[in-house]
Amino acid sequence: MSQRVKIAVAVTVALLGTFALGSVAPSLRTGPGPLSKRLRKSKTEKPLPEGIKRIYVDGVDGKLEVxxxxxxxxxxxxxxxxxxxxxxxxxxxxxxxWAVYFASKGRKVYSLSIRGHGLSNRPDNFNSLTNADFCKDIASVVVYITESHPTSPAPVLIGHSAGGGLSQYTVSTLKPNTFSGVILLAPYPNTGGAPVYLEWIKFDPLFFPRFFWHGCDNMSPLSSPALVKRAFFSDGYDEGELKDFFNQMNPEETPGWPATMTNKFTDHEPVKMNAGGRVHIISASHDRLMTPPIMKKFVERYGCSSNVVEGSGHHMMFDNQWQVAARYVEAKLEEWNL
Known part of the structure; x- marks a missing residue:
């Protein structure tokens, strides 16, 4: 092994070790971290889009916002x-x-806030919740949906980023055909998110100093509109929309969720099998987190259909190209006859 490779390996191990150690502090809290408390005070709740309403579904640990x-x-x-x-x-x-877009096409849409997010119940053990816990939230809502639409096909699961990782875990965990298909939007690779975290550190060299300055609060990397724009959106994203997006973000995040996806958390074959082979992946050309090389390997591993939203950043459901991404979903649903 060359000296350069040894140094690269040592730096990588040190960075991941620091991240892991830094994650211990927030996992010991029962309440929000210091930064999250401040963000919670400044959070504003926008009116719901026309035609969309809020309901609450009984979960295993309180009410879930849908x-x-x-x-x-x-x-x-x-x-x-x-x-x-x-x-x-x-x-x-x-x-x-997307809810408004697909509703206008006659689709029944259900957008879930998992435990501790949005207006869903925040349990005292929020900071230790993992994929396994949030999978139960999805399962509870699936029961509600299938009971509400007994003559319709099973729902199609759509998951973005960490929600895409959770979606893979959920499809592989629940019984086959719980979902008619799964569409993954710039998701965590099932082999683990460590490469994604390294990409974040590359474009944000102050990641760790800021993280420790903020008391090891998990919201630190996204603690300002400018940081959110750099991580989630393309350079041309509107500043007014950015401010609105920042104000509606969840003010805290459990360290347990990304921790359970740092390394491999599921196999791709059970995901494909349990979804009846209907898996589709959509990535973004200007994604700084789930970068094109990371997503290329991910698509090759699954061996499934895919699209790339040209010009979009990571958050393709809100970036300027959101309609392009939505139409990719619509086209795949039509192809699947769903």
Missing amino acids: LTNEKSEDGRPEDAPLLMIHGGMGSARCYDK
Whole structure:
């Protein structure tokens, strides 16, 4: 092994070790961290989009917020409902634009805030919640959806970023055919998110100094609109929309969730099998986190269909190209006859 390779390995191990050690502090808290408390005070709740309402579904640990158009008279029973899962520091509001778009096409949409996110119940053990816990939240909402639409196909699961990782874990964990298909949006690779964390450190060299300055609060990397824009959006994203997006973000995040996806957390074969082979991946050309090389390897591993949203950053459901991404989903649903 050359000296250069040894140094690279040592630096990588040191960075990941620092991240792991830094994650211990927030996991010991029962309440929000110092930064999260400040962000919570400044958070504002926007009115819901027209045609979308808020309901609460009983979960295993309290009420779960779901945004839906379920009482709309539009739509066909032969169309599969859409269950949409947000990523880290997000909530059901991450799909506001898509909820309106797909509702206008006659689709029944359900956007879930998993435990401790949005207006869902925040349990005292929030900082230790993992994929396994949030999988139960999805399972609870699936039961509600299938009971509400007994003549429709099983829902299609759509997951973004960490929610895409959670979606893979959920599909591989629940019984086969719980979902008619799964669409992954710039998701955590099932082999683990360590390469993603390294990409974050590359474009944000102050990641760790800021993290420790903020008392090891998990919201530190996204603690300002400028940081959110750099991580989530393309350079041309509107500043006004950015401010609105920042204000509706979840003000805290459990360290347990990304920790359970740092290394390999599921195999791709059970995901494909349990979804009846209907897996589709959508990535973004200007994603600084789930970079094109990372997503290329991910798509090759799954051996499934895929799209790339040209010009979009990581958060393709809110970036300028959100309609392009939504149309990719729509086209795949039509191809699947769902």
